[in-house]
Amino acid sequence: MNALLVFLGGGLGALCRYGLARLLPPAALTEGQFPWATFLANLLACIILGVALGLMTRDQLSRSGQLLLVTGFCGGFSTFSTFAAELTELLQGGHAGVALLYLGGSLLLGIISIGAVVYLTSAPI
Secondary structure (H helix, E strand, O other), X not given: OHHHHHHHHHXXXXXXXXXXXXXOOOOOHHHOOOOHHHHHHHHHHHHHHHHHHHHHXXXXXXXXXXXXXXXXXXXXXXXXXXXXXXXXXXXXXXXXXXXXXXXXXXXXXXXXXXXHHHHHHHOOO
16 A cells, blocks of 8 residues: 555656656757746645645645655655756766756755745644
8 A cells, every 4th residue: 555655646746747748848958948847746745744744744645645745746846866967968068057056946946945845834833
């Protein structure tokens, strides 16, 4: 049953990631365009993970919910490998400024969003 929950969450996350990539224009990384689809997917996954972690601290997310949402959905929706590949392509194209903005913004906003959402969702009501 656990594997099925991860499978279902991962499939849904991957479909949402695909949909987000279709909604936003593809980044021409060789021209130094910012990769918004990957940036937003990873940031949204951080926010969802933060909600899950906050609920877990209050024992309001079951083990099944954790497998479905955290391991499955967030795992299928977020994408570190694409993030790394896009950074590499930006750097190889001579767009170090955009690459640095992408790297710093992703790390900083990801960490801040998880921390803020965990704080907000784990606080007593």
